[in-house]
Amino acid sequence: MALDAPSPEVFDTPAAVNSWCEHRRLHGARLVLVPTMGALHAGHLHLMDVARGLGTDVVVSIFVNPLQFNRADDFAKYPRPIDGDLAACARSGVAAVYAPTAGVMYPPGFQTHVEPGALADPLEGAGRPGHFRGVATVVCKLFGAVRPHVAVFGQKDYQQLAVVRQMVTDLDMQIDVVSVPTVREPDGLALSSRNTRLSPSDRAAAVCVPQALAAVAEALAAGTRDVAALEAVGTARIAAERRARLEYLAVVHPDTLQPLADVVDRAVVTTAVWFGDVRLIDNRLLAPQ
Ligand code: AMP
Numbered sequence: 001m002a003l004d005a006p007s008p009e010v011f012d013t014p015a016a017v018n019s020w021c022e023h024r025r026l027h028g029a030r031l032v033l034v035p036t037m038g039a040l041h042a043g044h045l046h047l048m049d050v051a052r053g054l055g056t057d058v059v060v061s062i063f064v065n066p067l068q069f070n071r072a073d074d075f076a077k078y079p080r081p082i083d084g085d086l087a088a089c090a091r092s093g094v095a096a097v098y099a100p101t102a103g104v105m106y107p108p109g110f111q112t113h114v115e116p117g118a119l120a121d122p123l124e125g126a127g128r129p130g131h132f133r134g135v136a137t138v139v140c141k142l143f144g145a146v147r148p149h150v151a152v153f154g155q156k157d158y159q160q161l162a163v164v165r166q167m168v169t170d171l172d173m174q175i176d177v178v179s180v181p182t183v184r185e186p187d188g189l190a191l192s193s194r195n196t197r198l199s200p201s202d203r204a205a206a207v208c209v210p211q212a213l214a215a216v217a218e219a220l221a222a223g224t225r226d227v228a229a230l231e232a233v234g235t236a237r238i239a240a241e242r243r244a245r246l247e248y249l250a251v252v253h254p255d256t257l258q259p260l261a262d263v264v265d266r267a268v269v270t271t272a273v274w275f276g277d278v279r280l281i282d283n284r285l286l287a288p289q
Contacts, residue, residue, distance in 0.1 A: 008060070008089050009096040014145035017098040021059065021146050024095075030055035033148035035139060038062040038099075039079040039193035040088045043154060043183040048092040050180050051152045057095040061142050066102050067113075067134030073277070079193055098146065105141065113137045114171075116163045122257055123270055124159050124281065127247055132163045139164055143173060151175050156182040156190050158270055158283040159257060182282070184210065190282045202275035205243040209273050212237035212249065213284040216269045220286055225262045227251045230269070238273055247272040247279070254285060263288055 011017035021031055032055035034047045040062075051058045062085055069075035082099065089097050113133055120132035143151065153161045165177050182190045188210030189195065189203075198206060212234040219233045230251050238246045249271040253260055260267060263286060270283035 005090055005093050008086070008094045010086065011096065011098050012100050013104055014100065014141070017059070017096065018145050018147070020096060021148075024057050025147070029057045030150070031057050031059055031146060031148040032150040032152060033059050033061065033142065033146045034152045035061045035063075035142050037064045037078065037193065038085045039081055039196070040085045041191045041193060041195075043156065043191040045088065045092055046183045047152050047154060047180050048089070048094060050178065051150070052093060054150045054152070054176075054178060058093065059096045059098060059146050059148065060089050060094050061146070062097060062099040063105060063138065063142075064102075065105075065134055065138040067106070067137055068131050069134070070128045070130055074279075077197065079196060098142070105138070114140045114167060116167065117170075119159065119162045119166050119257055122252070122259075123248065123250060124272065127272060132160070135160055136163055136167050140167065140171070143168075143175060148175060150178055152178045152180060154182060155179050155285075156192070156282070158268060162255070162257060188214070190280075192280060194278050194280060197278045198275055202243055202278065205241050206273075206275055206280060208238055208241040208244055209271060209280055209282045210284075212271060213269050213282060216249075216251065217284060217286055220263055220288055225264065225288065227260045227262060227267075230263065234269060234271065238271070243275055245274040247274060251286065 032051040034051050036044050064078050114136035116132045116136045125132050161179050168175050168177055184190055187207045189206050215237045216230050216234040219230055224230055234249045238244050251267050251269045254266045254268040267286040268283055272281045
């Protein structure tokens with residue numbers, strides 16, 4: 001994208017972004033929404049690249065959603081470099097940015113939430129009660145404000161993607177949800193806005209997360225189908241790193257996210273690992289050869 005690409009339109013209320021989007025739709029635009037919490041990195045930029053190929057106008061939302069944080073310190077410490085984010089959106093050829101405040105998103109009297117079902121219960125849902133209720137609610141509101149034809153999400157947040165797809169189906173939203181593979185550092189660590197909060201030692205140690213997922217995939221490729229044995233391989237890799245504290249590592253069904261006894265078909269290995277007060281998540285799709 002040319003460096004002199006026009007700056008995106010920036011909106012901070014649902015009415016303003018909605019009226020711009022409606023105008024664009026009337027002119028035949030196909031709107032592609034990329035929801036983010038900002039602190040944009042190459043993973044987000046890749047989502048925007050994919051989005052550009054899926055429609056005429058890319059709309060990026062930037063909103064650190066208080067409803068999906070269950071720890072006040074995590075919400076408070078979440079990076080918010082809005083000027084750099086707007087510059088990155090301009091360089092990526094984004095047509096519009098929707099960046100409301102929390103007060104605009106959840107004004108006094110706000111009381112309606114989207115309650116996801118069983119997909120939201122295990123894994124992230126078990127460790128972060130209410131997280132996916134917050135995610136589903138804010139994504140529903142973003143969809144309502146922008147009314148995109150297409151919405152792009154990263155596979156990095158695998159369970160979020162599953163919950164959003166289910167919401168779109170259950171609530172008849174008629175939005176095409178597109179998923180994008182995880183963008184990684186050269187050593188395999190998944191890009192995340194939270195990586196900037198890792199100390200240098202923890203950053204070096206965090207490579208154990210993708211290595212644990214790779215070890216599970218290798219064990220499966222070598223013939224181990226028993227899920228407990230596969231999980232033990234991944235857990236051992238995390239346990240070998242003394243700076244890491246494992247919250248969970250699970251091999252589950254890729255569609256239902258329910259536990260499996262054996263991997264006979266597709267599966268996903270998914271994990272959450274702490275380094276100090278920074279919690280990283282990652283996942284990898286698995287298929288026996
Ligand atoms: P976030 O700002 O962390 O809420 O993420 C916004 C979107 O970017 C979500 O759909 C994420 O899944 C996606 N995303 C975050 N990190 C990555 C990554 N490393 N690769 C691809 N997509 C990502």
